[in-house]
Amino acid sequence: MVHSSHGFRVYKKRAHVLIAFGVIILPIVFILLIGRVSQVSSAALAIGLGLSLYRLLVAYIISLVAAIILAVLLGHGKVGDFFVPVFDLLQNLPSFALIPIFVLAFGYTNQMAILFATSSILWPILFSILSAFRTAKSDLNEAATVFGAVGAKRVFNYLIPLSFPAIITGSIVGISIGWEAIIGIEIIGLSNGIGAFLNSAAGVNKGTLIFGVVALLLLVFSINKLIWMPLLKKSQNYAE
Amino acid sequence: MPNETVLKIEDLSYRVKEENRKDFEILKNISFDVGKGEFLSIVGPSGCGKSTLLRIISGLLKPTHGRLEINVKKMAMVFQNFAIFPWLTVSENIEFGLKMAGMPTKQRRMIVDEKVAEVGLAGFEKKLPKELSGGMRQRVGLARALAVSPELLLMDEPFSSLDTFTAQKLRTDLLNIWEKYGMTIVMVTHLIEEALQMSDRVVVVSKRPSSVKQIHEINLTRPRDMRSEHFFSFIDKISAEIEI
Numbered sequence: 001m002v003h004s005s006h007g008f009r010v011y012k013k014r015a016h017v018l019i020a021f022g023v024i025i026l027p028i029v030f031i032l033l034i035g036r037v038s039q040v041s042s043a044a045l046a047i048g049l050g051l052s053l054y055r056l057l058v059a060y061i062i063s064l065v066a067a068i069i070l071a072v073l074l075g076h077g078k079v080g081d082f083f084v085p086v087f088d089l090l091q092n093l094p095s096f097a098l099i100p101i102f103v104l105a106f107g108y109t110n111q112m113a114i115l116f117a118t119s120s121i122l123w124p125i126l127f128s129i130l131s132a133f134r135t136a137k138s139d140l141n142e143a144a145t146v147f148g149a150v151g152a153k154r155v156f157n158y159l160i161p162l163s164f165p166a167i168i169t170g171s172i173v174g175i176s177i178g179w180e181a182i183i184g185i186e187i188i189g190l191s192n193g194i195g196a197f198l199n200s201a202a203g204v205n206k207g208t209l210i211f212g213v214v215a216l217l218l219l220v221f222s223i224n225k226l227i228w229m230p231l232l233k234k235s236q237n238y239a240e
Numbered sequence: 241m242p243n244e245t246v247l248k249i250e251d252l253s254y255r256v257k258e259e260n261r262k263d264f265e266i267l268k269n270i271s272f273d274v275g276k277g278e279f280l281s282i283v284g285p286s287g288c289g290k291s292t293l294l295r296i297i298s299g300l301l302k303p304t305h306g307r308l309e310i311n312v313k314k315m316a317m318v319f320q321n322f323a324i325f326p327w328l329t330v331s332e333n334i335e336f337g338l339k340m341a342g343m344p345t346k347q348r349r350m351i352v353d354e355k356v357a358e359v360g361l362a363g364f365e366k367k368l369p370k371e372l373s374g375g376m377r378q379r380v381g382l383a384r385a386l387a388v389s390p391e392l393l394l395m396d397e398p399f400s401s402l403d404t405f406t407a408q409k410l411r412t413d414l415l416n417i418w419e420k421y422g423m424t425i426v427m428v429t430h431l432i433e434e435a436l437q438m439s440d441r442v443v444v445v446s447k448r449p450s451s452v453k454q455i456h457e458i459n460l461t462r463p464r465d466m467r468s469e470h471f472f473s474f475i476d477k478i479s480a481e482i483e484i
Contacts, residue, residue, distance in 0.1 A: 150340075
């Protein structure tokens with residue numbers, strides 16, 4: 001009898017690999033092509049995009065881990081009755097209002113940009129997980145308990161799979177807010193990253209600005225097609 | 241009376257406190273014993289707290305008053321709406337309890353294969369719950385419970401969400417499994433016929449706050465003829481006791 005893990009079979013279809021390949025290649029070809037036909041430096045554009053993507057990725061990973069930990073520790077039962085309204089309050093703080101505080105602590109640095117993005121990515125993920133916990137059927141909770149899923153085992157074998165679809169949808173929203181935060185802060189105060197690239201291009205050359213925006217859109221589209229769509233499809237398996 | 245007691249319930253009560261409301265009592269002074277290897281059913285009107293009683297026995301809820309003595313190490317439960325994990329395949333659902341107990345993969349697989357055959361799920365091992373019919377899902381629920389080799393099997397209206405034919409087939413299958421392993425079974429149901437077909441004793445509970453009204457010894461030979469006079473006389477007796 002076969003018991004092989006079906007965990008990531010969504011990524012193993014040949015058609016998907018081809019699409020993925022095309023989707024990765026597209027932004028790269030585009031950036032290189034620009035370098036050929038215009039005065040925009042391919043290297044500057046690629047480095048700018050890469051740097052922003054790196055910031056986004058780090059902020060996302062921190063947000064994801066923090067959201068799961070907060071939801072698991074403070075998001076349900078009696079503790080949850082106290083903390084969920086607190087989260088709600090914190091979430092309502094406009095993150096741009098926090099910029100001066102972050103700048104005060106870190107200056108306009110990489111850490112500051114990541115922290116700022118984290119402060120906006122965290123919430124959609126956290127609240128998606130919390131609502132998944134809240135709407136979970138009580139008998140499923142009981143079955144997990146009766147069959148021994150307690151403590152850390154409960155987190156990894158019950159709570160995380162239970163909230164997997166919520167983590168995906170929360171992440172999609174979080175990432176899009178994250179892009180805004182990263183690009184916003186790069187335009188406001190940083191000297192590098194795609195936001196700063198676009199900002200300086202705006203003053204110099206319309207063509208450069210357009211190429212920059214298109215490159216960014218292609219990257220966002222690729223990530224969406226490559227990572228989130230298959231995960232979203234997989235998450236349908238998690239519903240009854 | 242059974243010689244070895246697996247479960248002893250003494251003067252057990254359960255009340256819940258709800259916000260802005262007075263406490264209300266769900267179970268009141270319940271007492272009964274369950275012997276080793278016995279099949280006991282609890283019948284009562286719907287919403288009377290039968291399922292609450294089962295949840296207290298399983299340890300999911302704590303009684304507010306009274307004593308509960310359980311002399312078994314391994315317990316398992318079958319749920320009315322199956323409560324199988326939608327993200328796990330049939331095999332993964334069945335081995336869930338074993339995995340939580342830390343059993344090595346190889347051993348787990350052997351048990352899964354055995355249970356798959358026993359409850360009639362062969363060929364469905366890699367399917368997800370959403371690909372299965374209600375009857376098949378409950379078979380998974382049953383196999384998941386059997387996999388942990390429970391000495392006490394708790395069943396909460398296990399056949400109520402199924403169509404008549406599927407339910408009848410599953411009842412017969414369960415009786416065969418019970419005869420093979422001889423575990424103790426406590427089943428909650430609102431169907432008198434079901435309780436009479438399956439159990440050694442039937443505990444009739446009243447409506448809320450539930451207390452034990454009567455305990456019947458069902459001294460009919462197995463397999464039971466559900467159209468015999470004796471069977472019907474039991475139905476009449478118990479029906480008269482149940483308040484709606």
